[in-house]
Amino acid sequence: MTDAPGPGGSVPPEPPPSRRSAADVRRAQAAGEAGSPSHMRAARAEFETHVAHARAEFEEANERIKQRTGRDLIVAIAIGLAIGAVVIASLIFYKWIFVIFAIAAMSLGVFEFTRALLAAGRRVDVIPQLTCGVALLLSGYFLPLWLHWIVTIVVVVFLIVWRLLAQMIAHDGRTYAAVVSDVLTTGFVQLYVPFLGSLALILLARPGGEWWVLAFIIVTVAADTGAYGAGLSFGRHPMAPRISPKKTWEGFAGSLVAALIAGVLLAIYMLGLPWWAGLIFGAAITATATIGDLGESMIKRDLGIKDMSSWLPGHGGVLDRLDSILPSATAALALSYLLAPLVVS
Structure with missing residues (x-):
């Protein structure tokens, strides 16, 4: 193949090597070296060094935050984004998915709360709490507001009676003050987690x-x-x-x-x-x-x-x-x- 002709119709001759400038020679050598395997390995090593340095600085900052707040920032962000994606998708596309998500979150919250109370020496009935909590959330979404209030009262009274009957059957010599504390705790768990959660489902409906x-x-x-x-x-x-x-x-x-x-x-x-x-x-x-x-x-x-x-x-x-x-x-x-x-x- 021939070079394209110049403006005058002729191809300008390439200058002989002896007449090339030193800058042209250096540029040519640099271009040749840039494509060499050794240069590629050096560039890769330099890039990996920068990445490792940035990662070390980020981990150091994350460790300082963790020491001050007691939280792992990276893991917290990842889990928060995952939960946020589920919540946003459920609310935008299908309400019933959010209802299921709310019931699952409420059940886990009640379970860990009752477990903490039991570890502290309180008497709380886990299965009745979970069952009544699900009923309370569903009533908030499917029933009229006035009927939901009735369900709330019935649920709290039912759990208190259950706790009193369970205490009567136990015959473990528990003090009067401890029994009263257990009864108040029983009602509080249901009002704190399922009832407040049901208000979000009333709003959703x-x-x-x-x-x-x-x-x-x-x-x-x-x-x-x-x-x-x-x-x-x-x-x-x-x-x-x-x-x-x-x-x-x-x-x-x-x-x-x-x-x-x-x-x-x-x-x-x-x-x-x-x-x-x-x-x-x-x-x-x-x-x-x-x-x-x-x-x-x-x-x-x-x-x-x-x-x-x-x-x-x-x-x-x-x-x-x-x-x-x-x-x-x-x-x-x-x-x-x-x-x-x-x-x-």
Whole structure:
């Protein structure tokens, strides 16, 4: 093959090797060396060194975070993303999948809670608690609101009577104060986990309720993330040192800012509400999520445990992830009624 002719119709002659500049020779040599196996191996080794250095720095930072918070950040993020994907997919496509997911989460939460109570010397009936909890959640989704309240009362009374009968049959000489504590604990377990969870299913059953459920879960997660990041970076002043020493006012401020931003965005783009309604939504969820977080910390401190279980690496137990979501369902359900007239159709 011949070279293409130049503008004048002739091919410019290639300069002889003796007339090539030194820069051209160096470029040619560099191009030849770049494709050599030794150069490729050197480049690969350099790349692997950079990757190993970056990985070591990340692991060192993760270890510092783990020492300060007691959580494995990488594992926590991976599990959180997996759970979030299931929740979002179920709410967007099929509500009944979220109902199944809620029943499973509630059952695990009740089981680990009752197990912790039994380890602390309380008497709790696990199987009746689980059975009544499932019934309470299903009634929240399928029955009218007034009938759900009746089911709640019947379930709590049934569990209290069951506990009293079981104590009468036991004849183990348990003190009166211990029996009263067992009865109160029995009712509390059912109201704390299944009943609060059923409020989320009541909200889900409403027209467009899946978007409200998704919104309040997103705001709760945003509040937890904001509290975690701000507390880790700027936390100096403990919020409730006797209940949860690691929670700070700086973390609460970060939680509030993140929740307000998420609330405004979700109000405008998901719920069809005015922006200021998003501020109310974010502030209310922040308040209930913080109360729920501190409340569970108080329960764990009373039981003498750090986490309800270790089923979710990086998070603790199922109930440790539901502590801020469960009470937030109450605020979300109430606001769905109060703010419904403001929805732009």
